Amino acid sequence: MRRSLILSGFAVLAFPTAALAAEGATGSWIGPFAVIAAGIGMAIAAGLCGLGQGRAVASAVDAMARQPGAAARIQTAMIIGLALIESLAIYTLVIALILLFVKGIQF
Amino acid sequence: MEAIEHPPIFRLPGIPDHVTYTWLVMIILATVAFVASRNLQLVPRGAQNFLEVVLEQFNQMIDDVMGHEGRRYLPLLATLGLFILTGNLMSLVPGLAGPTGNLNTTGACALVVFVAYHWIGARKQGLVAYLKHFAGPVPLVLKPLMFVIEVISHLARPLSLTLRLFGNMVGGHILLAVIFLLMGLDGLLGWALSGSVAGAVVGGIGSVVTIVFTVGFLYPLKILVAFLQAFIFVMLTMLYISGAIEEAEHHSEHH
Numbered sequence: 001m002r003r004s005l006i007l008s009g010f011a012v013l014a015f016p017t018a019a020l021a022a023e024g025a026t027g028s029w030i031g032p033f034a035v036i037a038a039g040i041g042m043a044i045a046a047g048l049c050g051l052g053q054g055r056a057v058a059s060a061v062d063a064m065a066r067q068p069g070a071a072a073r074i075q076t077a078m079i080i081g082l083a084l085i086e087s088l089a090i091y092t093l094v095i096a097l098i099l100l101f102v103k104g105i106q107f
Numbered sequence: 108m109e110a111i112e113h114p115p116i117f118r119l120p121g122i123p124d125h126v127t128y129t130w131l132v133m134i135i136l137a138t139v140a141f142v143a144s145r146n147l148q149l150v151p152r153g154a155q156n157f158l159e160v161v162l163e164q165f166n167q168m169i170d171d172v173m174g175h176e177g178r179r180y181l182p183l184l185a186t187l188g189l190f191i192l193t194g195n196l197m198s199l200v201p202g203l204a205g206p207t208g209n210l211n212t213t214g215a216c217a218l219v220v221f222v223a224y225h226w227i228g229a230r231k232q233g234l235v236a237y238l239k240h241f242a243g244p245v246p247l248v249l250k251p252l253m254f255v256i257e258v259i260s261h262l263a264r265p266l267s268l269t270l271r272l273f274g275n276m277v278g279g280h281i282l283l284a285v286i287f288l289l290m291g292l293d294g295l296l297g298w299a300l301s302g303s304v305a306g307a308v309v310g311g312i313g314s315v316v317t318i319v320f321t322v323g324f325l326y327p328l329k330i331l332v333a334f335l336q337a338f339i340f341v342m343l344t345m346l347y348i349s350g351a352i353e354e355a356e357h358h359s360e361h362h
Contacts, residue, residue, distance in 0.1 A: 076342070
């Protein structure tokens, strides 16, 4: 029983149009997958962006501790670098927002 | 989006909200500038003193990044910075809409920057020499490839400026809206006021926690982000302009 349920689940995943035809529904199966994709994509982007920014901040703080005189310039460069790294995660955020909120996308 | 979206308190019929609030930002900035410069004095007081401090900060930043000759571009940079900062801060006031939370406003700012730095670079050394510099210091065979890559990278700059400001603002707004929805009369606060014992305990504690979290952490963070994004926008604009100018100097040195 359970195994057949799992198998039919895989079948739905593998042949969504067949399932759609079987249900006779007009609703798109893209919607749930778009939500999943937005969540997973944003999670990956946020995690890796955190790693990258952590490396950048670590190096910058190290340099500031070694040379306190140049702290202001290092801080400026660090903030610009953080903005450039962060913009990659922001692109993913925008794509996630498009997936979640833009109505009428027909894939 | 409809669940967490709420319209601002003041709307003009037929005009999009971000345009209305762009006008509001313009009115605020023009009023402050008018009040500050109406009665100029050698020893500044009040509004004049405040604006002079702000513009001194801009001048300091320009001197650090672009050198002293960059002060020519103070009007462009300070206008962009003050507009974006005011727009960012305005979007934090409940009941108002922020103009920078809309893709059109940020796109317009980024397009102004894009046109401005190319215009400045082309003015500095002439259009042909400026375009020639896009090909870079590579052998003649590679120049077309280099040119295409350079053009694409320059076209990506306004896109990244646009999306960075927009994404930061809207991401924060959605976070705040979700928190407000969670703690509002449809959420924890409503549960606490509904009369059931469990609701009074859990909802009361939960709403206190979310309110403290919002006021103590999220709002200061959003204010920091508002200043930081305006700073980054202006800083990147400065880097682009100084890049266009420096290319000119390099070019004349090498030939």
